[in-house]
Amino acid sequence: VSVNEGRSIPDPYQRELMLQEEASQQVGGRVELSAAEQRLDSFLRKLKEQEMVASPFPPAMHFFRAKPHIQKSPVFKVLQKMPKGAVLHVHSSALASVDWLVMNVTYRPHCYICFTWSGSVKFLFSTQRPFPQWGCSSWSLLEQLRATISDIPAFDKSLMRNLTLWTEDPDVAYPNQDTVWERFEQTFIAISGLISYAPVFKDYLYQGLQQLYDDNILYLELRAGLSMTYMLDGRVRDREWSLQTYKNITEQFRLEHPDFIGIRIIVTVHRELSLSQVKQTISDTIELQKRYPEIIAGFDLVGREDTGKSIWYFREALSVPTEVKANLSYFFHAGETDLDGTDVDRNVLDALLFNTTRIGHGFALAHHPLAKELSRKRGVPLEVCPISNQVLKLVSDLRNHPAAVLMSEGHPMVVSSDDPTLFGTTGLSYDFYEAFVGIGGLSANVGTLKELALNSIRYSSLSAAVKNKATAIWKQKWDKFILENS
């Protein structure tokens, strides 16, 4: 498209070409739409136009306030039905909904609770009353405790509040990133007592898969610490047992849902650990991957980047696979920060230098032109988690999420949910809503949705053969979805 230079009047035809050229650059901008897809597109565009002029506009609000509005949104209802492909960035401790944890898990026998001095809770399943823990009240058997409580629904609600970040006034409860991250880490501790109980661990995984499946997702790549699980008598199961359980439960789930592809695990370690501990985990992961190549996808560092150690700090550990000629893929969280120009902010570049397969969040990538070019050339997608970034206070109005820039440039990306339990979501539909209506604005269309869904398969760690199979299953579901909604 040529451009009029100097003083002349713009040619409407040229202008139209430029607008089309620009639109074609965005994510999904070159996707050819069938007549039926175009009908759905026009319909969604009209719905979106209505939502953009209405007040309140959910993507501009905190998700905790926006959620009831989103649930009423006709756009959201379409997105729920849409086959969204895979979810590539979810943590194993925040997979299933909090309702299920409280209403199912905490009602099981032998469930003890204690109340921490900082106002949180801990859980433990045990045949006998567990030994008291420092910083916590003595343990009460939940069954007995509930018998003494008059308003049990209110009590259960209070438990739910301890297992999520949800609060009525998030701006008051979390005035800054430090406060929300503190609650974030606390909540994981509260959840861990429930889900690391071996029988619950199994059901929890099954339940998590069911919730994804119900949200029209066909494959999961799960970031998991492979920590040990425990039994009623206090004995523990090692991480190999966890891995085997991931495998078995997934197989069981697939027997009952043959159109579900499965799960793979990205082994994670907290960035607060020492260099030698991280080195050890990487060596262990290499060994585990040899024995479970179909389930171990790779390795990642987790925990808050701003206060944790950088990727570059761990360079010696991260070089181990190359040194031992092992083929361990990396899936680094990087650039989940607004500390522009600091050491932390270099994680996006270092993730790429260590040949990361994808970038978790990459919130900082948009203002790293060189790293951005590199990830684009190498086809390294961002795992964009809009609700997570908003709740953890990187951005308030999601129209200002930096992925808006990257989306307009067609940068590789997928949409993900990070920690559904903690944010009060299930599946991907809420994050897709924020990405489609907020980040994408009116520019994002059915082509965008289609590319985002296909990207989630394309950029997964699956083998080419399984990708083909997943794509075929997705395509069938997509065609059905289009048929029923156009």
Add this chain to the structure above:
Amino acid sequence: VSVNEGRSIPDPYQRELMLQEEASQQVGGRVELSAAEQRLDSFLRKLKEQEMVASPFPPAMHFFRAKPHIQKSPVFKVLQKMPKGAVLHVHSSALASVDWLVMNVTYRPHCYICFTWSGSVKFLFSTQRPFPQWGCSSWSLLEQLRATISDIPAFDKSLMRNLTLWTEDPDVAYPNQDTVWERFEQTFIAISGLISYAPVFKDYLYQGLQQLYDDNILYLELRAGLSMTYMLDGRVRDREWSLQTYKNITEQFRLEHPDFIGIRIIVTVHRELSLSQVKQTISDTIELQKRYPEIIAGFDLVGREDTGKSIWYFREALSVPTEVKANLSYFFHAGETDLDGTDVDRNVLDALLFNTTRIGHGFALAHHPLAKELSRKRGVPLEVCPISNQVLKLVSDLRNHPAAVLMSEGHPMVVSSDDPTLFGTTGLSYDFYEAFVGIGGLSANVGTLKELALNSIRYSSLSAAVKNKATAIWKQKWDKFILENS
């Protein structure tokens, strides 16, 4: 810089080169710093690091809450002393501080006030009590009114609040863009009665220049509607008188401040007017420019883009200069919106198609890759007004301002203040603080500051000869500033 492909361990030296290469791409990234400048840079970096870890972090807060913190900031104090070059985007109705308007102007004789039904005020200077206006109480002479008031400071403060958007709890007072824009337009009406009184008009301009000068600014490009002014007896002065006054007052100011370059006017018209009215103003501006070529810089459309007519709507009017072979430059407000993908959002492209010299705000430009490429190639800078964008609710945490992306890419830009009266600022230092500490983060350095200041001269409408002169004056001041602060 080459990049290691495949599985190898990143080379620290290569990594360092990449970091340097990326840093060199940002605004000011290729500016060579003297030893003294480098000393100031290290000093500022240390100060900034301290501010980034401290809580609260002013750029993350609403400016009305941040202002007292900024005033205490050592970085801000350096920026106040820094020669900032020119201010290229300020509106004539919001040039001087509100303190001066209330404490000086409203204390002059013959100043009448009325109170509007919507809780605002209007002013009028008149020998006799003016005829009542619809929607307003009867007029009171301020001198008499003050005589009946016990707490005059409180009264004056209430007047000030009517002449700015300032409020203690901006999030409550302005829940959305509609409410803040309504107050915004209302406030201009309240101010206009004061400053369009001919004698005040002169003093106001002088005062405005003085405040810029005191903030180490040497040149002003003022967006002005060239509306009529009035006298005590109700007679009016035409816009030619206004133009002549701009000229005379500036000359008077320059006599007393020989190192001040002067002012030029960008004639503005409200985008709510009709096509034919805009056409007429453009024709008038072409005529005025012939008679006052040294003071008329060009033309612009003002008013809220989201609810107003688009640049493309006015294409017939905007084509007039080309048709009559006149050389009228455009300085369009464009992309002051978050309505991504709508017609409004196309203003950035259309501004460029009509060969705009600069883009006012361009908040939406970052997610228009084609328009961005065009403005970059043509050297069309963005006039970035951080505080304005925050107060008018486009962005809350200024680290998420899209100019952060553009700054990292070295896109042409200048920093400006838009409406100092309404936002409670004077000069450019507050906006420079937000741009340097918030938008730029730790990456922004003395090279960035130097380039931003030089850009304000480079991208002004001044002739090459005057630019050289302004640059020489600025350089002298800059060297002195570096000498005194390194």
